[in-house]
Amino acid sequence: MKRFLFLLALVVVAPVQAALNVFACEPEWGALAKEIGGDNVKVYLATTAMQDPHHIEARPSLIAKMRQADLIVCTGAELEIGWLPVLLSESGNARVQPGQPGHFEAARYVALLEKPAKLDRSEGDVHAAGNPHIQTDPRNIAKVASALARMMAQIDSANAVKFRQREQDFQSRWSQAIRNWEAKAASLRGVPVAVQHKGFPYLQDWLGLKEVVALEPKPGVDPSAAYLAQVVSGLKTQPAKMILRAAYQSDRPSRWLSERAGIPAVELPYTVGGSARANDLFGLFDDTIERLLNGLK
Amino acid sequence: MHMFKLGKHALLATAITIALSTPAHAVTDAEWSALKDEIQKMKAAYESRISELETRVKSAESKASAAEDKAVKVETRAAQAEQPKSTTSRFNPDVSLILQGKYAHMDDVDERHLTGFMQGGHDHGGERGFSLDHTELSLSANVDQIFRGYANFAIVDEEIEVEEAWFQTLGLGKGFSLKGGRFLSALGYQNEQHPHAWDFADNNLAYKALFGEGYGQDGLQLKWLAPTDLFIEPFVEIGRGAAFPGTDRNRNGAGAVAAGVHMGGDVGTSNSWRAGVSHLRTKASEREFEGHDPADVEVVGDFTGKSKTWLADFVWKWAPNGNTRTNNFKFAAEYFRRDESGTLNCDDADLADPSACTGALSGAYKSDQSGMYAQAVYQFMPQWRAGYRYDKLWRGDADFNGADIGGMIASLGDYDPSRHSLMLDWSPSEFSRVRLQYSKDKSMDGQSENQWFVQYIHSLGAHGAHKF
Incomplete structure (x- = not known):
């Protein structure tokens, strides 16, 4: 009986050690969340590098994963407009809806290039907010990293200090790497x-x-x-x-x-x-x- | 700076004027030349200092303007970064308009029907030659932080039909979501799709027999999504039940109840699937039908009783590495079974033209019917897809007063409709599609018809993302 009570207390009292569930729309944001979160995040990649992020099926598996997410990290700027809205409405997950802390759009934190002067479908697949493929400039990654670390710290305040430290460590390694790449290139x-x-x-x-x-x-x-x-x-x-x-x-x-x-x-x-x-x-x-x-x- | 320069010149000019204005007779030649030298020296000194000052001011100016440029750049970048960028367009609400129409080449058939089946609901098509399908107008947006709203209007001549108008919670927590209003039921697979999302130019025979187009009702839908990696989503719906196979019955409470569960997942990165079973229970009161007796004399009648439908659905999609851009494949199949029991009335359509039902017959009616469709669509190169669909219905048992109803009403006789369809479509973008379809239609007893369709589907505005 004593042992049972002890076990019960352990179950009830023990702090929930669940890692922050991150749903990354694209692999680069999953990798970034991992850099900042380390072992304190569990990252799910919704797409692979072999998939066109404009054209993804709103598959049942993606809906099931979004249901469990504490945070979704996407590019935004209409890149995922063909599939993300379905996942959001079908997941029934209030935490990750637009406007919530759990809804992170990377494109909000960088200056977008190629804003179309004219919005007309005859111009092809143009994005009103600008070109969404921001991840090919490492300086953008740095900007998104600090914003993402702030958001992660807000959602999982118990690990806020860890996230901030890891982000700072990442930023110093990253800026050194950028200098190296620039010299090489x-x-x-x-x-x-x-x-x-x-x-x-x-x-x-x-x-x-x-x-x-x-x-x-x-x-x-x-x-x-x-x-x-x-x-x-x-x-x-x-x-x-x-x-x-x-x-x-x-x-x-x-x-x-x-x-x-x-x-x-x-x-x-x-x-x-x-x-x-x-x-x-x-x-x-x-x-x-x-x-x-x-x-x- | 120019003022400053002028000042220096003025000073020099004054010095010269003073020097010149001095009476000439009082000045010796030697004194004059000394004075001239002095002036020259002064001029040179001033000029060098002026040019030095000029360059210093110029450099200061350019530095200031560079700093200003930088400040402006930083400001614009900051402003851009602050702009709200939502996943949907800035217009509130999102508006979408679907244009659809077709050219149909078919036989001239007087009363199109599915032999063996009482059909209801509204049904598109059936017209020969050029025709406009429903023009669909839809609006959607988040109502606030709790609700989302959606409306879909099907516009035809002199008629606007509210196909859907509902609210849905954005997240009740624990995976629950509630939808209310008029909505397409979560039954089966194709049911939630509007005709523009169909893979063929016309409806499959199973849905035609079951609902006319699709089953929608006014009511409430509660869904729960399990917190598992396998997609498991049970749902339950209660509603007015006014649509076929039920009827509007002017009562409190629920006129129809639907429930079911869907499951789905991935197999590797290239394959994904969804499967489900659903059940619909409703009642009909004086649900009307038309038909003909064995002598081809028209009859009318109605059915009052219970209607139970079971539906099983399966969808499988393939794309190499999950990249649908070049090649992809989709297979979908659904199977239904429907039991109906109650009373049936039948009478002459025209009292002057006596039929097998003459004198208004009434009796017990019981039926057990089923049907299915299976379709496969393959995108063999970007923008081009080809597909095949097979439809089959089994009339099964349909007894009126203990005997097969076919003896009395031939249009409900023992015949199993079937159809083969082939289609080819071209989609230059996700907003437009042109389709060619051929069908071998045997949905009526004694008829084997070749049907050709050329169809277009165009979408204007914020075309909402499609479900799986």
Whole structure:
């Protein structure tokens, strides 16, 4: 009986040691939450680097995971507009609804590029708030990291100090890494590139790459053969050094153009998990810079 | 700065004027040249100091403007960062308009029906040639921090039908959510989809027999989502039950009860599935039907009694690595079973044209019917999908006064409708779709019909994300 009471007391009194449940819409935010949260978070990745974050099925498994989340970390800026609203309404989870502390949108904390002057569907898949692919600039990651650490500390106040410490540690390692990457990538400044999808404006802004042409005639619209021929002739007058595409994208258009224009097609990991080396945020940029430099050779 | 420069010049000019205004006769040549030298020196000294000052001011100015530029940049960035960016558009509420229409090439059939089945509810299509389908207008937004609201209006000539108008809680906690108003029931799989989300140009025969289009009612729906990685979601609904197979019965309490459970999950990163069973219980009071007797004379009648429906659904989707962009595959199948028992009345449609029901017959009616559809849709390249659907209904038992009803009412006779459909659609973006469909339709006894459809579905405005 005594033993039973002791066990009962243990069950009742013992503080709940449950880790903060984080639902990350994209792998980069999952990796960032892990950097800040360490063992005190349990991260679920809703998408992989091989999936197009614009087009995700609102699968039952995602709804079930969102039901259990204390915090969702997404890009925002309409990137997930085709699937996140369904997950939010179907999950019945009040903690992660827009406006709640558990609803984190990374794009709110960085300055967005490419805000469309004209909002019309004939312009393709344009995002009213600006280009949402912010994770390709490590300086954006740093900004999101401090905002995310604040939010995590607010939700899980018991671990607030830990989160803050880990964030500071991350920031110092990160700024050192940025300096290294920038030094390494100095030769990329001013290099003209072609892109498969307008998914790299932040990377271009950071490294000083110059986007000459996009293989999609309009964002999200697959190129026709006629348009690709137009791109080839355009590249004769305004040459590019390489063609960039994200790991999740089909390699066909960039490979086709690479053969015609005689410039290398470079596949970038784009997010954590997009290549064998990009197994965390540091690896993501190590690999990105190296692949770009290889493309320049 | 220019004022300052002018001042210096003025000073120099004054000095020269003074020097010149001195009476010339009193000045010797030597004195004159000395004075000239002095002035020259003064001029040079002033000029060098002026140019030095000018460069200093210029550099200060440029530094100030650079600082200002930086400040402006920081400010704009800060402002941009502060802008609220929500997942849905800034317009409140989100408005969506669906344009749909088709061209149908079909036989000229007088009274389209499903042989063996009493059909109800409203039904689209059936028109030959060019026609406009329902134009769907929907509005949705979060009402406040607790509720979400949604309305869907189907607009046809001289008629606006409120297909859905409901509120839903954003999260009651513990995985519960409550929906109230007019809504499409969570029964089965296709039931919650509006026609624009269907994978074929017309409704499957199972749903046509069950509900006409889909089962909606005015009432309440409570759902609970289990806190497990496996998706498990039971639901229960109570409502007015005015829609087929029930009827409006002017009473307090619930006219229909629906309940069921759905489950789902992933298999690896490429496959996902959802399956469920649901049950609907309702009552009909003088639910009308039309038909014909074995001599093809028209009859009318009505049914009063209980109606119970069981529905099982299964959906399986595949996309390589979960990336649906290039290739993806979807399989969906549903099976239903319906029991009805009560009394049936039948009479001549035209008293001058006596039928098998002449003199108004009334008697016990009991039926046990079932049906299914199975469909597969494959996206073989970006923007292009091809699909096949098979429909089959089993009339089963349908007894009127202890004998098969077919002897009295041939349109409810023992015949199992079936149909094969093939479709090809092209979607240049997620907002537009053009579809070609061919069907071999045997839904009426003695009829084997080739049907062709060309259909368009376009979406304007904030097209809400589709469910799984």
